[in-house]
Amino acid sequence: MNSQSCKRNVVLLGVVLAAAMGTFGEFGLHNAGAQSTKATKAQSLPSSARNPAQTDGEYLARAGDCVACHTARGGEPFAGGLEMKTPFGTLYTPNITPDPETGIGKWSPDDFWKALHEGRSRDGSLLYPAFPYPSYTKITRADADAIYGYLWSLKPVRRRNTPHDMQFPYNQRNLLMGWRALYFEPGVYAPRADETPEWNRGAYLVKGLGHCDACHTSRNLLGATVKDKELAGGLIPLQDWYAPSLTSNREAGLGQWQISDVVALLRTGISNRGVVFGPMAQVVHDSLQYLTESDTQAMAVYLKSFAQSGMPDDPAQIRPTEGQSTASFESGAKIYDTHCKSCHGASGLGVPPMYPPLANNQAISMEFSVNPIRMVLFGGFPPATRGNPRPFGMPPFSPSLSDQAVADVVTYIRQSWGNRGKAVNAADVARYRTVPVD
Amino acid sequence: MPQSRRLLVVVGVPIFMGATILRAADGGIEFSDTLEQRLIACAACHGKQGEGIRANEYYPRIAGKPADYLYRQLASFRDGRRTYPLMVYFVRYSSDEYLREIATYYSKLQPPFPAPIPPSATKEVLARGEALVRKGDPAKGIPSCAACHGTTLAGMLPGIPGLVGLDPNYVSAQIGSWQRGVRHADEPDCMAKIAGKLSGPDTSAITAYLATQPRAPSMVAAPDTKEKLPMACGSEPR
Numbered sequence: 001m002n003s004q005s006c007k008r009n010v011v012l013l014g015v016v017l018a019a020a021m022g023t024f025g026e027f028g029l030h031n032a033g034a035q036s037t038k039a040t041k042a043q044s045l046p047s048s049a050r051n052p053a054q055t056d057g058e059y060l061a062r063a064g065d066c067v068a069c070h071t072a073r074g075g076e077p078f079a080g081g082l083e084m085k086t087p088f089g090t091l092y093t094p095n096i097t098p099d100p101e102t103g104i105g106k107w108s109p110d111d112f113w114k115a116l117h118e119g120r121s122r123d124g125s126l127l128y129p130a131f132p133y134p135s136y137t138k139i140t141r142a143d144a145d146a147i148y149g150y151l152w153s154l155k156p157v158r159r160r161n162t163p164h165d166m167q168f169p170y171n172q173r174n175l176l177m178g179w180r181a182l183y184f185e186p187g188v189y190a191p192r193a194d195e196t197p198e199w200n201r202g203a204y205l206v207k208g209l210g211h212c213d214a215c216h217t218s219r220n221l222l223g224a225t226v227k228d229k230e231l232a233g234g235l236i237p238l239q240d241w242y243a244p245s246l247t248s249n250r251e252a253g254l255g256q257w258q259i260s261d262v263v264a265l266l267r268t269g270i271s272n273r274g275v276v277f278g279p280m281a282q283v284v285h286d287s288l289q290y291l292t293e294s295d296t297q298a299m300a301v302y303l304k305s306f307a308q309s310g311m312p313d314d315p316a317q318i319r320p321t322e323g324q325s326t327a328s329f330e331s332g333a334k335i336y337d338t339h340c341k342s343c344h345g346a347s348g349l350g351v352p353p354m355y356p357p358l359a360n361n362q363a364i365s366m367e368f369s370v371n372p373i374r375m376v377l378f379g380g381f382p383p384a385t386r387g388n389p390r391p392f393g394m395p396p397f398s399p400s401l402s403d404q405a406v407a408d409v410v411t412y413i414r415q416s417w418g419n420r421g422k423a424v425n426a427a428d429v430a431r432y433r434t435v436p437v438d
Numbered sequence: 439m440p441q442s443r444r445l446l447v448v449v450g451v452p453i454f455m456g457a458t459i460l461r462a463a464d465g466g467i468e469f470s471d472t473l474e475q476r477l478i479a480c481a482a483c484h485g486k487q488g489e490g491i492r493a494n495e496y497y498p499r500i501a502g503k504p505a506d507y508l509y510r511q512l513a514s515f516r517d518g519r520r521t522y523p524l525m526v527y528f529v530r531y532s533s534d535e536y537l538r539e540i541a542t543y544y545s546k547l548q549p550p551f552p553a554p555i556p557p558s559a560t561k562e563v564l565a566r567g568e569a570l571v572r573k574g575d576p577a578k579g580i581p582s583c584a585a586c587h588g589t590t591l592a593g594m595l596p597g598i599p600g601l602v603g604l605d606p607n608y609v610s611a612q613i614g615s616w617q618r619g620v621r622h623a624d625e626p627d628c629m630a631k632i633a634g635k636l637s638g639p640d641t642s643a644i645t646a647y648l649a650t651q652p653r654a655p656s657m658v659a660a661p662d663t664k665e666k667l668p669m670a671c672g673s674e675p676r
Contacts, residue, residue, distance in 0.1 A: 074517035285531040337466075343478075345464020355469075378524065379479050383531035390536055393479025396524060399497075400482070438526035 057150025
């Protein structure tokens with residue numbers, strides 16, 4: 001079974017390797033050599049932004065969400081074996097328990113650092129960027145050592161790594177050199193002097209351990225994150241979910257969110273503005289709910305600092321929200337009245353934080369309609385967290401509503417109460433009805 | 439806002455860990471801070487009372503099944519021992535505590551059973567089904583269903599589910615799932631072993647016979663007899 005948040009990185013592998021094919025050569029080799037000289041330049045964060053609990057290896061491993069990818073469903077935590085299917089073959093995550101034969105029991109702290117900071121395995125081979133070392137390179141040496149110490153404190157689990165099953169040429173790891181030369185820049189997060197310790201702590205968590213950009217930043221054709229589109233949203237092809245922009249106010253843009261809403265969403269999975277489902281439910285369940293309030297607050301402060309405010313809408317997206325008279329909209333209104341109103345209300349206000357508002361909810365009206373379509377088709381439960389141990393669920397409507405009916409009601413929701421999303425059609429719904437949901 | 443909002447003030451409804459008070463509700467909202475409200479997502483397929491949806495073999499009756507059984511199934515969907523995608527999606531990020539609470543809730547519900555389905559199978563098939571259900575097939579090493587699922591076939595506490603009131607295709611699909619290795623119970627997986635011994639005609643005979651069995655309005659799982667079962671079952675240790 002695939003863990004959700006891992007897949008995004010895998011998707012990139014194909015394009016990554018395709019890029020490598022074109023650039024493999026002296027340049028790649030030269031740059032790879034240059035990386036190792038930078039590697040030991042560890043920096044520490046301002047001490048005022050930390051507390052003792054946050055230097056704890058278990059805590060940091062939670063923040064990095066290591067367990068999500070390094071655990072097979074129903075398997076021993078950190079013993080790996082999670083299958084990650086890609087169009088180019090299948091990867092199996094490795095065992096990172098301290099078993100000497102099958103895990104990282106022979107790894108030194110330097111070996112571990114090299115993996116996180118340089119994306120190289122103990123034997124020097126290049127790691128596939130499904131392992132998010134472009135983010136983990138920002139982790140400090142002290143934190144890397146603490147995580148190493150935590151992993152070493154675990155019970156060794158004997159589970160031999162399943163060999164990757166990648167097709168040629170994707171099984172040629174050296175081809176990654178070219179891509180690394182172009183797009184991978186090792187270096188610990190450098191705090192910005194003109195920002196507060198809280199902001200810097202948030203940036204460190206978001207850009208480093210949290211590897212948020214793995215999903216929330218779109219990639220160029222070569223599979224690298226686009227620098228000027230940092231956290232501006234990205235479609236997750238193999239998962240068929242869209243990770244909304246954290247900057248644009250047309251999506252999950254946080255410009256209109258209170259810091260407290262962001263903190264609530266990250267720590268509990270629900271908030272007065274929205275609720276997490278899909279891959280983000282996993283992230284909250286396995287990782288973010290365990291972070292301290294000050295750390296999630298720091299992340300929120302950092303994220304909100306570059307959120308846009310009052311950005312003009314793309315004219316192509318604007319649709320009238322009054323006087324709708326399309327047949328689809330009218331039909332959707334009736335379906336909404338029958339199936340949706342009892343929880344989300346006639347005016348789309350919902351019962352926050354249990355039932356999120358649909359009015360003025362950018363996750364509903366953003367350009368990519370996959371998330372609202374999926375929500376209507378499959379419903380779901382937010383993650384059970386310490387802050388929300390008994391979540392309220394949403395029913396799936398795939399058993400009872402036709403593609404056209406789902407399209408109608410999603411169109412209605414996307415174009416009511418001030419929402420200004422594009423209409424969706426039955427073909428859009430049909431496409432997502434059969435996606436894997438587990 | 440272009441539309442007029444009808445704001446209903448709901449006073450003093452404690453919600454969400456008691457941390458906040460529901461201040462206002464939108465028009466048409468029916469909300470209560472109850473487990474039933476939390477589980478309306480489940481009702482879409484299993485019915486408001488867990489009675490199941492008869493037209494679909496994949497939406498079985500869950501009401502009145504032993505809590506221990508229901509909990510194990512929910513945990514199995516979460517942990518990879520069972521595979522129905524929508525169920526996996528629903529419980530993937532749930533907790534043991536919440537799943538136990540949900541299981542207990544449905545175990546206590548007693549909605550009416552649907553009327554038995556008039557038999558369409560031949561007398562011979564029903565006779566074979568009756569023999570397997572009531573006596574088993576010692577020659578093939580198949581114990582009777584009734585030995586574990588109770589003489590009324592309403593299950594046995596603490597963890598053996600009832601077999602009446604289920605769609606024959608659902609029962610057949612579960613036996614098939616064990617045969618194909620996509621449904622698992624805790625080891626030793628007795629049902630996997632039994633399913634492995636059932637032929638296609640035997641499975642059809644069992645499901646046809648089960649469908650004709652009477653169901654009392656208040657049919658509940660039999661008490662735990664503490665007796666040794668015909669086979670060792672990891673999900674029902676004795």
